[in-house]
Amino acid sequence: MSAQTAQWQDVAPLLQVRELSKFYAPGKGCGDIDFDLYPGEVLGIVGESGSGKSTLLNVLSARLAPDAGQVIYQSEQFGELDLYACDEAQRRVLMRSEWGIVHQHARDGLRMNVSAGANIGERLMAVGERHYGNIRERAQAWLEAVEIDSSRIDDRPSQFSGGMQQRLQIARNLVTHPQLIFMDEPTGGLDVSVQAKLLDMLRGLVAELGLSVIIVTHDLAVARLLAHRLMVMRRGQVVESGLTDQVLDDPQHPYTQLLVSSILQN
Amino acid sequence: MSEVATGYNFAYLDEQSKRMIRRALLKAVAIPGFQVPFGGREMPLPHGWGTGGMQVTASVIGQQDTLKVIDQGADDTTNAVSIRRFFARTAGVATTEETAAADLIQTRHRIPETPLRNGQILIYQVPTPEPLRFIEPRDSETIKMHALREYGAMQVKLYEDVARFGHIATSYDYPVMVNRRYMMSPSPIPKFDNPKMDRMPALQLFGAGFEKRIYAVPPYTQVTSLDFDDHPFEVQSWEESCAICAAQDSFLDEVITDDAGSRMFVCSDTDYCRQRVAQQEANP
Amino acid sequence: MYVAVKGGEQAIDNAHALMRKQRRGDTKLAELTVAQIQAQLPLAVDRVMNEGSVYDPELAALALKQASGDAVEAIFLLRAYRTTLPRFGYSEALDTEAMQIERRISGTFKELPGGQILGATYDYTHRLLDFALLAEGEAAQAAREPASSEPLEPCPRVLELLNQEGLIERSRNEGEQDQTPRDLTREPVTYPAERTVRLQNLVRGDEGFLLALSYASMRGYGDSHPFAGELRTGRVSVALVPEELGFAVEIGDMLLTECEMVNQFHGSATEPPQFTRGYGVALGRSERKAMSVALVERALRADELGEMVAYPTQDQEFVLSHTDCVSANGFVSHLKLPHYVDFQSELEMIRRLRREQQTSTQQTDAEQNDV
Numbered sequence: 075m076s077a078q079t080a081q082w083q084d085v086a087p088l089l090q091v092r093e094l095s096k097f098y099a100p101g102k103g104c105g106d107i108d109f110d111l112y113p114g115e116v117l118g119i120v121g122e123s124g125s126g127k128s129t130l131l132n133v134l135s136a137r138l139a140p141d142a143g144q145v146i147y148q149s150e151q152f153g154e155l156d157l158y159a160c161d162e163a164q165r166r167v168l169m170r171s172e173w174g175i176v177h178q179h180a181r182d183g184l185r186m187n188v189s190a191g192a193n194i195g196e197r198l199m200a201v202g203e204r205h206y207g208n209i210r211e212r213a214q215a216w217l218e219a220v221e222i223d224s225s226r227i228d229d230r231p232s233q234f235s236g237g238m239q240q241r242l243q244i245a246r247n248l249v250t251h252p253q254l255i256f257m258d259e260p261t262g263g264l265d266v267s268v269q270a271k272l273l274d275m276l277r278g279l280v281a282e283l284g285l286s287v288i289i290v291t292h293d294l295a296v297a298r299l300l301a302h303r304l305m306v307m308r309r310g311q312v313v314e315s316g317l318t319d320q321v322l323d324d325p326q327h328p329y330t331q332l333l334v335s336s337i338l339q340n
Numbered sequence: 341m342s343e344v345a346t347g348y349n350f351a352y353l354d355e356q357s358k359r360m361i362r363r364a365l366l367k368a369v370a371i372p373g374f375q376v377p378f379g380g381r382e383m384p385l386p387h388g389w390g391t392g393g394m395q396v397t398a399s400v401i402g403q404q405d406t407l408k409v410i411d412q413g414a415d416d417t418t419n420a421v422s423i424r425r426f427f428a429r430t431a432g433v434a435t436t437e438e439t440a441a442a443d444l445i446q447t448r449h450r451i452p453e454t455p456l457r458n459g460q461i462l463i464y465q466v467p468t469p470e471p472l473r474f475i476e477p478r479d480s481e482t483i484k485m486h487a488l489r490e491y492g493a494m495q496v497k498l499y500e501d502v503a504r505f506g507h508i509a510t511s512y513d514y515p516v517m518v519n520r521r522y523m524m525s526p527s528p529i530p531k532f533d534n535p536k537m538d539r540m541p542a543l544q545l546f547g548a549g550f551e552k553r554i555y556a557v558p559p560y561t562q563v564t565s566l567d568f569d570d571h572p573f574e575v576q577s578w579e580e581s582c583a584i585c586a587a588q589d590s591f592l593d594e595v596i597t598d599d600a601g602s603r604m605f606v607c608s609d610t611d612y613c614r615q616r617v618a619q620q621e622a623n624p
Numbered sequence: 625m626y627v628a629v630k631g632g633e634q635a636i637d638n639a640h641a642l643m644r645k646q647r648r649g650d651t652k653l654a655e656l657t658v659a660q661i662q663a664q665l666p667l668a669v670d671r672v673m674n675e676g677s678v679y680d681p682e683l684a685a686l687a688l689k690q691a692s693g694d695a696v697e698a699i700f701l702l703r704a705y706r707t708t709l710p711r712f713g714y715s716e717a718l719d720t721e722a723m724q725i726e727r728r729i730s731g732t733f734k735e736l737p738g739g740q741i742l743g744a745t746y747d748y749t750h751r752l753l754d755f756a757l758l759a760e761g762e763a764a765q766a767a768r769e770p771a772s773s774e775p776l777e778p779c780p781r782v783l784e785l786l787n788q789e790g791l792i793e794r795s796r797n798e799g800e801q802d803q804t805p806r807d808l809t810r811e812p813v814t815y816p817a818e819r820t821v822r823l824q825n826l827v828r829g830d831e832g833f834l835l836a837l838s839y840a841s842m843r844g845y846g847d848s849h850p851f852a853g854e855l856r857t858g859r860v861s862v863a864l865v866p867e868e869l870g871f872a873v874e875i876g877d878m879l880l881t882e883c884e885m886v887n888q889f890h891g892s893a894t895e896p897p898q899f900t901r902g903y904g905v906a907l908g909r910s911e912r913k914a915m916s917v918a919l920v921e922r923a924l925r926a927d928e929l930g931e932m933v934a935y936p937t938q939d940q941e942f943v944l945s946h947t948d949c950v951s952a953n954g955f956v957s958h959l960k961l962p963h964y965v966d967f968q969s970e971l972e973m974i975r976r977l978r979r980e981q982q983t984s985t986q987q988t989d990a991e992q993n994d995v
Binding site for chain 2: 162163166167170185188189191192195196197199200201204205206207209210227228
């Protein structure tokens with residue numbers, strides 16, 4: 075892991091977050107957030123519900139304007155971009171090309187009333203693909219990549235199991251080869267065995283495609299499996315951050331210690 | 341014909357309102373296919389019955405103009421009659437049923453079969469101007485989608501059709517791209533009429549009254565119907581021909597002729613049908 | 625030989641004649657006069673004025689008569705007339721604090737400066753059909769003239785009392801000037817719409833729709849915990865500054881109902897917890913309308929107050945684009961217009977799809993039989 079960390083330091087960060095804050099009410103939201111995310115890095119944001127981690131994810135992924143601070147993103151198309159100072163048009167282009175967003179509830183990230191093929195094909199069509207045969211071929215390939223039988227291409231997501239819906243959501247995001255993925259509790263609400271399969275697949279895809287990921291989870295087991303680095307949040311503040319193993323095996327902050335021990339007790 | 345109404349301005353609307361609408365029309369012509377918001381006035385007809393088209397007609401009509409009004413292609417349907425009477429009463433203009441003789445044609449749901457010429461104006465009544473409405477209900481969002489040409493979601497609908505039926509199954513209000521920039525609703529005309537919009541010599545104006553939007557296609561502008569490269573746009577065709585004039589190239593209405601459900605097909609464009617019959621009688 | 629149906633002109637004329645006959649009803653009964661409607665159905669007249677957006681009880685009564693009592697049709701008539709009226713100018717903002725009050729109640733304070741005045745209300749009547757009215761015996765129970773009360777004390781607005789303590793948001797910030805509202809009958813609404821435009825829209829909005837929305841917002845579909853801070857009805861004078869004079873001249877007065885709702889607000893990052901306001905006003909004695917406007921108005925402020933927008937009642941575009949009864953009625957009723965061409969297109973498409981499906985099923989069956 076340390077060799078990889080060293081390697082990250084040599085390139086420019088993909089995302090630079092500076093003094094970011096967003097509060098709905100005192101104690102509700104997140105504040106004083108500072109970090110860098112490097113290409114190929116998986117950052118886990120952990121904490122209990124209400125700790126502000128989902129608010130933070132929304133602010134990072136350009137879906138919720140912060141009260142203060144900056145998010146600077148190194149875009150393939152636009153170069154260095156200050157997300158909340160740039161044109162909304164650019165943010166929206168990022169959303170459908172360089173970024174992916176995987177929601178906790180698949181129905182928030184999928185079009186439930188159109189087929190799996192159309193769900194995957196939408197981003198291709200959004201970036202100008204107009205050949206039905208090609209769209210279908212790519213959709214089929216991606217279904218297979220996420221281990222869904224390609225004969226289900228014309229089925230609607232509502233006919234899929236929870237785990238399949240989540241995998242479809244991932245395929246829908248990855249079809250345009252994004253470089254940064256935001257995930258909000260991607261395994262929440264799934265059975266343990268289904269979770270394991272999904273995590274395994276995610277880990278494979280992340281490594282294979284060299285994706286950078288920011289993943290929000292309250293499940294430390296998920297964080298340990300996927301994340302290189304962790305940020306622990308409590309009441310809107312980051313109380314501890316570091317390499318995943320370090321944070322989980324040798325927690326410094328009392329709150330992290332409590333989190334880790336409660337996992338052990340379960 | 342009813343007498344000309346007194347106590348109202350020429351063509352009902354006051355001149356300031358007309359000027360405001362003409363400004364919106366000029367902008368619409370300058371940005372083909374773009375929906376221009378305008379201060380739509382309340383009209384003495386209900387919304388959805390052609391108030392948008394009427395406001396546009398009222399704003400561009402002159403005393404010398406001859407007006408034709410059609411609904412479903414026909415001059416004699418009740419709503420066409422009602423609107424034609426309205427302008428006969430409030431503007432005292434000449435009216436006609438003959439497509440070629442009209443300077444202005446206000447229409448609901450059809451484009452006449454007789455090709456229009458440069459100098460004529462075709463005014464469409466539009467209920468829902470936003471082609472993306474049933475994909476995205478919010479104006480604040482659709483405005484951005486148009487500005488950024490985010491039209492992928494509409495293509496998703498076409499994809500679904502092809503995946504389910506093997507071809508695109510939208511039969512009317514079939515969305516078009518105008519001048520390769522803006523996606524536009526052609527109003528609920530059958531897709532049969534879509535090709536007539538492409539590079540039409542006449543000026544096409546669209547008015548949506550209660551949505552308060554005006555848009556336009558200037559003469560000779562490219563209008564293409566959405567499709568896939570490998571599933572190109574195609575129009576309806578009939579095995580039958582018109583039972584009155586034997587036309588094979590016009591849009592046919594189905595008429596149920598008895599309780600047993602017997603059917604026959606006749607031209608929806610009554611003027612076209614009449615012209616053809618007159619011609620056949622003249623040259624038997 | 626088939627002949628296409630003609631005669632739309634004749635049909636329309638006949639329909640209008642029939643409608644006039646139906647409206648008149650039994651000619652053995654005396655014809656209702658506009659003056660009677662104006663005097664004896666004042667609440668119906670008020671609703672037509674509100675949604676018709678014209679303060680003219682006589683014309684509203686005429687519209688009701690012409691529309692056979694159909695409120696929505698009457699509102700439409702008044703609107704269509706309104707659109708042709710020239711604008712002489714815009715009045716000064718009405719000072720409702722100086723209202724000559726005939727009714728004033730508060731659900732928040734028992735005792736308040738100026739007092740509570742119940743006035744005329746159906747609120748505490750038992751809803752029992754009064755058969756004396758059937759026997760045309762209203763005269764028999766002619767109302768006792770209420771004992772004339774002493775000259776009214778000035779009635780400061782109830783919410784201003786909270787304002788003194790800083791417990792409620794200010795209706796306008798220090799030094800903030802009155803804004804001249806945009807006229808939504810002259811300019812199209814764009815979203816997000818500012819508060820003045822939202823209020824205009826709501827005041828013209830369909831009473832039933834707004835009532836249902838406010839009901840929903842109180843039942844959990846909206847984060848609303850309202851109190852009726854104050855409801856007042858009375859006459860307010862209207863002043864205009866004629867260009868040639870340069871100073872305000874009183875040109876008349878109008879009967880208004882005004883409602884201020886008080887709502888909880890949990891506070892935001894910058895604001896401490898406090899009460900917020902929802903404001904409603906309506907022409908005539910239209911309490912239900914004024915209250916509904918105030919409740920919906922408050923729900924629509926969710927976004928600017930930093931509250932979560934989770935329900936249709938809080939969604940500007942949803943609410944404001946569907947309040948207008950003239951538009952709603954027009955669009956729903958336009959389904960009565962011919963849609964022959966669209967339907968023909970759909971018919972052709974359905975037949976084609978069914979044919980295709982049948983062919984493919986037959987093929988599959990044939991293939992299976994081959995095996």
